[in-house]
Amino acid sequence: MRRNRYISRARHSADAETLAKLARRLSESGTRIEDRLWERRLVELINDRLVRGFDDAIEAALDELARSNPGAYDDLADLAESCAESATIDIDGKPHDALLIAVPLLAWSRYKLPTTILPGPLADNIGVHLTAHLAARGARVALADYLFSIDQLPESFGEVRDFADKLFAAAAHGTRMKIDPKALREPVAMLADTRYLLAAIVAPQGAALFHWQETGVDPDAKLAAIAAFREQAGNALQPLLTGCRYRLLAPNAFHAALRQADRDLREFSLEAAVSYLKLAYxxxxxxxxxxxxxxxxxxxxxxxxxxxxxxxxxxxxxxxxxxxxxxxxxxxxxxxxxxxxxxxxxxxxxxxxxxxxxxxxxxxxxxxxxxxxxxxxxxxxxxxxxxxxxxxx
Ligand SMILES: [Zn+2]
Known part of the structure; x- marks a missing residue:
């Protein structure tokens, strides 16, 4: 055992060194052509480590670059996030692009904010709104049947990829991803906090993932589509959020959506505190x-x-x-x-x-x-x- 651990530690640090080296060269590149070649090698290496459960090497490379080379850090972090939240999967012998998306919402309440299973009809309803407003024609959508708190979301790159793979498989089979609430952490109680729905969109490789990317559709159609989704999916969630004031945010790729929600939560929390003091006192x-x-x-x-x-x-x-x-x-x-x-x-x-x-x-x-x-x-x-x-x- 000790010997194996030693070998895996040695390999792990060699991996981290290779990742850091490739990321430094990528950050120095002055052209998209050179970028693409470095990116391809990085993506292959990152995907391989994610699938085999060696994502520690990615974290170690990021730690090293955070200290020594912020530009290379950003490049590697972007690629690692992208590899964790997306994949190419095979459906009926044809390659498909699959993306994990998060739908964040900001909520506050005098009572405990919920984290909960989505009842079947509600999950179906959210799925309909995802398909109607976000997904490109012909894309498949799958939803995890839970309203998560931030502490309950997958955290490391490896955990995100594992979760995404399960959702991608659900999309391929046309089912929902069932979440076992007993396996989730109890969230920290806050007056105002974020909640999340997680879903996957899967489309034939190279085709549009989102409706507003389809040929012939005005790219600005995105604005109305997101607004309609926020309003309708937001209304659909009302029964889960009695006693809460809440605001659904724009869905996005998993990591980008979480970042935006963290940012928006700050001002929302101030509003919540001031409203709460008025309401309660x-x-x-x-x-x-x-x-x-x-x-x-x-x-x-x-x-x-x-x-x-x-x-x-x-x-x-x-x-x-x-x-x-x-x-x-x-x-x-x-x-x-x-x-x-x-x-x-x-x-x-x-x-x-x-x-x-x-x-x-x-x-x-x-x-x-x-x-x-x-x-x-x-x-x-x-x-x-x-x-x-x-x-x-
Ligand atoms: Zn105390």
Whole structure:
């Protein structure tokens, strides 16, 4: 056993080195012709490692490039994501392009946000909307019958590819992918969060995947198609989301959809916090003040926004985490201020000094900045008579 592990470790680091080397050459290439040749070799290698369960080598190559060569890192990350979420599959002896897509939605509620099995008729209905609005004529569609939280989605490149392969097989057989809820993690409870539907679109190789890519169709038909899908699939999901306010986002390839949802969740969470305080405690935005501060571990990871009542400089009654997602600290702070003002919260304190990335030892909740410059635990307002159930300690 030890010997095998040694061999596989040696091979793994040789793989990572080869991947990093190819990605560096790809990032230096000045022409699409040279790009294509490097990409072909990278795609072959990545696909082979994904299928054989050696995706650690891809992660190791990315770690190395993240430190040494950001351009090559981006190129390799793009290809690894694309290889994880798409594949060429064989149906009736003919090659087909298959893509894993995610349909994100943003939701908030005073109660627990659902993660749940989609009842058969509802799953069928969503499938109809995917086919009618998104898929090209003749493309096959399959849906996983579950509304997932982010913690329940496949995570590593290898897990994404395994999940995608199952959905692609379901599409080939014209069935749904059945999800076993017992195999999924219990999601972390948040006031506002993302939820996801996962589906596959499969089309004969080289043909259009999406309706708006078909010959003779105006490419701008995409805008109306996405709007119609969001409205109709959004309405269809209503029975699963009673007691929630929610917004369906545009479907996209798995990784791109997740990134966009993370981005859109930030402003949505601020809106949710302000709406929640109005709904649960009758605190209008004008009766609130917000405190913005950067929180760092080794570098600034996120901006946290503490919300307090206008007359209390110490207590924080609600908080929102705004992860940086690659953008600048200053730009994020400006964006948060603009979003708060748009919501009617005009009393804003911005702390320039950085807070340590702290969480509550008891419940794991993030600590939020207060106007006087301390990081504190968010607690619901005291004067309220009727308080919704919340963890107090
Ligand atoms: Zn706590």
């Amino acid at each position: 009758e605190l209008a935005p004008s009766a609130l003040q917000a405190t913005i501060a950067p929180f760092e571990d080794k570098r600034v990871e996120e901006i946290r926004v503490g919300i307090s009542t206008a007359n209390d400089e110490d207590a924080v009654i609600e908080g929102v985490v705004w992860p940086l997602l690659g953008d600048e600290e200053d730009k994020a702070q400006e964006e948060i201020e603009a979003a708060l003002r748009a919501l009617g919260v005009n009393r804003i304190t911005t702390h320039a000094h950085r807070f340590p990335l702290e969480y509550c030892d008891d419940c794991g909740a993030p600590m939020f900045p207060n106007p006087t410059g301390h990081a504190v635990h968010a607690e619901p307002p005291e004067e309220s008579e009727e308080q919704p159930a919340r963890p107090l300690h």
